[in-house]
Amino acid sequence: MPLLSKNGGQVRQGFKSYKPYALSTLVLAGPVVISQLGQMLVQTADSIVVGHFAGTIPLAAVSLVHSVFMIVMVIGIGISYGLTPLIAQENGRKNYAECGVLLSSSLFINILSGLLLFCLVYFGSMAAVDHLGQDPAVVREAKPYLFILSLSIVPLMIFNTFKQFAEGLGFTRQAMNITIWGNVLNVLLAIVFVKGLLGIAPMGVSGVGYATLIDRCLMAVVMGLYVFRSINFKRYLAQFNAWRVGRVRCISLLKIGAPVAMQYVFEVGAFAAAAVIAGTIGANEQAAHQVAITLAATTYMMASGIASAATIKTGNSYGNRNIFRLRRFASSSYLIVLVFMGFSALLFTLFNNYLPWIFTSDTVVIGIAAQLLIIAGLFQLFDGTQVVGLGILRGMGDVNIPTLITFVAYWVVGLPVAYLLGVVVDIGVLGIWYGLTLGLLTSSILLYARYRKVVARFG
Secondary structure (H helix, E strand, C coil), X not given: CHHHHHHXXXXXXXXXXXHHHHHHXXXXXXXXXXXXXXXXXXXXXXHHHHHHHCCHHHHHHHXXXXXXXXXXXXXXXXXXXXXXXXXXXXXXXXXXXXXXXXXXXXXXXXXXXXXXXXXXXXXXXXXXXXXXCCCHHHHHHHHHHHHHXXXXXXXXXXXXXXXXXXXXXXXXXXXXXXXXXXXXXXXXXXXXXXXXXXXXXXXXXXXXXXXXXXXXXHHHHHHHHHHHHCHHHCCCCCXXXXXXXXXXXXXXXHHHHHHHHHHHHHHXXXXXXXXXXXXXXXXXXXXXXXXXXXXXXXXXXXXXXXXXXXXHHHHHHHHCCCHHHHHHHHHHHHHHHHHHHHHHHHHHHHCCCCHHXXXXXXXXXXXXXXXXXXXXXXXXXXXXXXXXXXXXXXXXXXXXXXXXXXXXXXXXXXXXXXXXXXXXXCCCHHHHHHHHHXXXXXXHHHHHHHHHHHHHCCC
């Protein structure tokens, strides 16, 4: 009994020592989680509006455009993420003037990246959709929508610049509020434009594109005004000059942003490839895969918000060389995501037969999706820990080896095993998910090992 009491006391003491770090991370992560979900919900809302007010062909066009546009969008988001850890590190060093110069360079890089990504869509994706074997009627609807959506890349990159700047300094609520109101505006404008209300002629699927374009332009303006007018950022903007772009700082931003973009491409591309493999097995399997992966993506976006908070906290600690705090914030972030994803896994397991009804009433699809959600229970834990591992390493400026890890985990381990089990061994879509789960497990273990190795260098 004394031994049990002693061990229990040690556990309680250990929990108390981590509690302030966990609470601090949660307070920072909450608004980021909502912002992350908000960006995902824009596309979900577009699909719902078009599906209800425009019909099947326009809905198929939206699905096609989103699948093509997603890769371009995550490249842009990844590049913009290069600012956050550098801002957090300089703030930790109390080098406030450098933060303003970094913002100038980041704004230049992100606008330039947005223009290049627009050209990629206009001269690449617009032509590619003609050669994907899609219904010609769907392609006709898709191309104008894709063009309008591509115009929104530049304002999205400007919004992300100011968002990552503010979040790098620990101010996360304003971006959350702007995202929430932006989503409300996007839905209202989409309904007006698609259906044709208030004297406006029905625009069909193009109306969704215009709604998103207007929404992102306004979000960029409001986020920029917040940063420049708020007293919270006065000392950080003393050296800000939109025309003062430092070559060395641009290289520093790209050294982090470009690998982060590739991390997203490897992961998003792997899941897109998995959907294609599922499609070769059958339409029901592909639909079930889409249902299950949409549910998993929702919880992933929440875990991604926790990872962003981990980047900020570890980046700040790394900047002032406080390795004790860095370890505590890293451990707390891992603990938080394990608890959250463990709860999500429990929900997926207990309600696996009910959750698919949100998306479809096809009993065959529901039956397959229910089986996938059982696997997703295990899937959740590895997905959460790997994204937090990436966030912690990003905060310390370590992005190259993690990028290699994501490539190996998804494209050398996960996808080949998914194809082997799903198609060659003929387990079906369940085999694909076993492969994806193995890829996430590999990523999670290797990223944690990498974190331990990097932090050990500092004692």
